[in-house]
Amino acid sequence: MKRKSIGVLVMSYGTPESLEGVEAYYTHIRRGNPPSAEQLEDLTNRYRSIVGGVFPLRENTNRQVAALQHTLDELAGEDSFVCYQGLKHAFPYIEDGIAAMAAAGITKAIGIVLTPQYSVMSVGGYMKRAQEEAAKHGIAFKSVQEYHLHPELIEALSERVKEGLHKFDKQGADTLVLFSAHSLPAKILEMNDPYSDQLLATSAAIANLAGVKKWQFTWQSAGQTGQPWLGPDILETLEQISEEGITSVLVTPVGFVSDHLEVLYDIDIEAHEYASERGIRLERIRMLNDDPQYMAALADSVLIVHRELE
Known part of the structure; x- marks a missing residue:
């Protein structure tokens, strides 16, 4: 009953x-x-x-x-x-x-x-x-x-990373996996807030399960509040890696779980155009939804x- x-x-x-x-x-x-x-x-x-x-x-x-x-x-x-x-x-x-x-x-x-x-x-x-x-x-x-770090979450995301890497030549062997999440005001660092550490832990767990060696983390979608936000922003990161000669990137938004504006515009339109202008092919994993x-x-x-x- x-x-x-x-x-x-x-x-x-x-x-x-x-x-x-x-x-x-x-x-x-x-x-x-x-x-x-x-x-x-x-x-x-x-x-x-x-x-x-x-x-x-x-x-x-x-x-x-x-x-x-x-x-x-x-x-x-x-x-x-x-x-x-x-x-x-x-x-x-x-x-x-x-x-x-x-x-x-x-x-x-x-x-x-x-x-x-x-x-x-x-x-x-x-x-x-x-x-x-x-x-x-x-x-x-x-x-x-x-x-x-829930196992089902990590497995679902790692499968999407592996799927995404297959879009590239040599199954993404030369592709950088770029994990991202919504930035927050930098003052959280003074509060011993766990946000940054948890995002890095999620990213590392996915990379490990997917067998990814080339990855890094970046921030996106910072607010315009006149105060410092966590960085570097994804556009700054794309600028940096273009100078390093990287030409293919798989964006993995681990801080987001569905298709919404920060994904469909900030990544798929804004970051995609910025990367293309610098000779970088940018793809994104499927969202969890x-x-x-x-x-x-x-x-x-x-x-x-x-x-x-x-």
């Missing part, structure tokens, strides 16, 4: 539902400060540049939540889990997901963020919002802290935390 349902809040950054929603979305990111006309035009044009605009990005997250629900249904045994979506900068917001749980009578819940590596400034922020909202509704809430192995990593992480809640 199934026990009372446990809520699972699946959290991610969020994206607007249409081009008309970009301004409200950008304003939320900027903590209520509307973007300038130039900033709004730049972001809107980036969405226009990717195939399908914003719509595939929202659908990616919806499919991930549905796939995690299906995987938990298969693995949970006598327990019953119900997945809810909670976004940082778009509806349904994190608070909306918690409110929906409360309305359904859920009293225990687990949070997981669609980012494998922990930082107090990213994953930690999601968790804080969810924890505070859950407390208002009397929901016992616990989050998955990170899953950056709702890959069964990735779903297994998420579900297993949820089940581990659930046992701790018992």
Whole structure:
């Protein structure tokens, strides 16, 4: 007999539902400060540049939540889990997901963020919002802290690296695998934040399993805040490796798990054009999206935390 349902809040950054929603979305990111006309035009044009605009990005997250629900249904045994979506900068917001749980009578819940590596400034922020909202509704809430070395995650990514290297001559023997992730303000280094170390650990584990010898790590998609962000940026790295004579690169965005703007624009358009201008062939691995192995990593992480809640 199934026990009372446990809520699972699946959290991610969020994206607007249409081009008309970009301004409200950008304003939320900027903590209520509307973007300038130039900033709004730049972001809107980036969405226009990717195939399908914003719509595939929202659908990616919806499919991930549905796939995690299906995987938990298969693995949970006598327990019953119900997945809810909670976004940082778009509806349904994190608070909306918690409110929906409360309305359904859920009293225990687990949070997981669609980012494998922990930082107090990213994953930690999601968790804080969810924890505070859950407390208002009397929901016992616990989050998955990170899953950056989960075997299913590493295997899924290593298979994509091997697949990607086969696009090149000599099966990528001369290709540099360039791991990347979203930059954060450099002040996290003063906070002993684990983000950088976890990203390097993920990258090293993938390279080891895929048998990759030539690899390095770089940052991308830094915000324009007037303060230093972690670097070097991917464009700076491409400049450097072009000077070293490297002519083929496989970008592996280990800090991202789906096709979204930072992948489809920042890598596939901006970095690709920059590399091409320097005589570098740049390819990218397939993103995880709702890959069964990735779903297994998420579900297993949820089940581990659930046992701790018992």
